[in-house]
Amino acid sequence: MEVRWDVFWIIMGSALLTFIPRVLPLMLFSKIQIPMWLLRWLEYVPVAVMAALIGQELFMADNQVVPITHNAALWAALPTIAVAIWTRSLLGTVLVGIVAMMILRYLMG
Amino acid sequence: MQGVKDCIPTLLGYLSIGFAAGVIEMTAGLSLAETALLSLILYAGSAQFIAAGMLASNGSATAIIFTIFFVNLRHLLLSAAVSPYFRHLTPLKNMWIGSLLTDESFGVAMTRAIGRKTLSERWMHGLNITAYLNWFVANMAGAYFGRWITNPERLGLDFALPAMFIGLVVLQLMQRKNKKLHINVAIIAVVCVIFASMASLGSMSVIVAAVIAATMGVVMERWK
Numbered sequence: 176m177e178v179r180w181d182v183f184w185i186i187m188g189s190a191l192l193t194f195i196p197r198v199l200p201l202m203l204f205s206k207i208q209i210p211m212w213l214l215r216w217l218e219y220v221p222v223a224v225m226a227a228l229i230g231q232e233l234f235m236a237d238n239q240v241v242p243i244t245h246n247a248a249l250w251a252a253l254p255t256i257a258v259a260i261w262t263r264s265l266l267g268t269v270l271v272g273i274v275a276m277m278i279l280r281y282l283m284g
Numbered sequence: 285m286q287g288v289k290d291c292i293p294t295l296l297g298y299l300s301i302g303f304a305a306g307v308i309e310m311t312a313g314l315s316l317a318e319t320a321l322l323s324l325i326l327y328a329g330s331a332q333f334i335a336a337g338m339l340a341s342n343g344s345a346t347a348i349i350f351t352i353f354f355v356n357l358r359h360l361l362l363s364a365a366v367s368p369y370f371r372h373l374t375p376l377k378n379m380w381i382g383s384l385l386t387d388e389s390f391g392v393a394m395t396r397a398i399g400r401k402t403l404s405e406r407w408m409h410g411l412n413i414t415a416y417l418n419w420f421v422a423n424m425a426g427a428y429f430g431r432w433i434t435n436p437e438r439l440g441l442d443f444a445l446p447a448m449f450i451g452l453v454v455l456q457l458m459q460r461k462n463k464k465l466h467i468n469v470a471i472i473a474v475v476c477v478i479f480a481s482m483a484s485l486g487s488m489s490v491i492v493a494a495v496i497a498a499t500m501g502v503v504m505e506r507w508k
Contacts, residue, residue: 178317185345186318189335190325192353198382200364202375209368212502219501220365220494221394222466223473224358225387225453227493230474232446235481248446255447259454265293268454272447273300276440 247283251275287410290396291418294388297451298415299422300444305332306426307436312340316427323423327416328386329445330355332423357491362390369393369403377405384412391452398459465504473497 209217233248234240243249255272262268302323309319314336322332331352338348363382370378389411397403436442453470460466476493485492 177315178321179315181345182314182318182339183321185335185339185348186321186325188345188349189331189352190327192349193326193328193331193356193359194383196357196360197363197385198379200360201367201370201378201382201385204364204367205371205373205375205378209371214368215505216498216502217365217368219466219469219498220361221390222453222456222460222470223494223497223501224361224490225391225449225456226470226473227477227490227497228387229446229449229453230477230493231481231490232449234474234478238481238484238486240478240482248443251440251443252446252450255450256454259451260458263455263458265448265451265455266296268451269297269300269444269447272443272450273440276443276447277438278440280438280440 245283247276247279251279285410287404287407287412288414289410290392290407291389291411291414294392294415294448295418297444297448298388298418299425300441301329301448302419302422303426303429304436304441304444305329305336306423306428307430307433307441308333308426309336309423310427310430312336314339314427316424319423319427320420323420326352327384327419328352328356329419354486354488354491357488358494359385361491361494362387366390366393366397366403369397369400370405370408372402373405381405381408381412384416386415388448388452389415391449391456395452395455395459462505465501468504469497469501472500 233246233252241249251272254275255268258271259268306319309322309332314322322335326332326335334352334355335348338351362385366385367378370381392411393403393408457463457466457470473493476496477489480489480492
């Protein structure tokens with residue numbers, strides 16, 4: 176149950192550097208008027224960030240594109256996307272994704 | 285209370301990702317107390333996975349901290365994107381909202397924000413705190429039961445994170461007025477992140493791709 180000092184400082188350091196980008200824009204933009212062009216741009220940010228994260232998770236491993244035939248994640252994404260569009264349920268989507276991945280890993284060995 | 289309710293659909297995703305993170309932290313040789321500190325103070329799934337991985341491979345403290353910083357730079361975008369909905373609050377209150385902002389709470393908040401001008405502070409705290417406590421419980425459960433799970437990937441647990449992002453993007457797209465434009469932005473983001481990763485931009489890839497794709501969204505909007 177002990178906490179090592181080096182691990183403690185790594186946690187503290189990374190927590191601080193995670194805290195700053197999380198709170199800075201929220202604090203700043205509550206005082207400053209946001210320009211119109213920035214608002215228009217920010218409208219596209221959420222989908223862009225999440226799509227980029229998905230792209231990285233599904234297609235890449237160690238800076239290389241994973242071949243389609245060996246890419247269980249890409250195949251598991253298909254039923255996951257279908258369920259998301261169909262049910263619009265986040266819970267159902269995550270469940271189907273996990274189960275699809277488990278089955279695919281089993282089939283692909 | 286509505287914020288707590290709106291968080292519920294993400295809980296299972298959190299539980300499975302948090303459980304997976306706990307298992308991996310345990311396997312990396314972290315103690316229960318260290319795992320608890322990680323989830324309570326750092327509170328960032330991707331960062332915790334990275335910390336565990338790099339600690340296991342004896343990465344230097346500086347390298348670990350800065351890798352995590354770059355991965356979490358995307359929070360700049362998330363925080364900026366939710367800021368228009370909290371302009372009625374003071375900077376200090378915004379700080380509390382931002383401190384517990386995650387990809388998931390952001391996704392839920394932006395889904396609720398569609399068609400609204402502001403979001404309620406109480407609603408956001410309900411959402412954030414529910415997610416935070418659930419994440420902590422999931423991490424501890426993963427660390428505790430981790431000793432019996434030797435291979436979390438066999439159970440598909442590692443796919444919980446991408447699956448949740450897929451769900452969040454689909455929910456976002458469904459509710460947008462200009463769906464086509466948003467779908468194009470999503471496709472551009474995916475293509476860009478592939479090229480950025482191949483160019484070895486590493487953890488900067490997601491940020492670079494998102495900035496390019498969002499900018500293209502504004503540009504394409506002008507074309508019409």
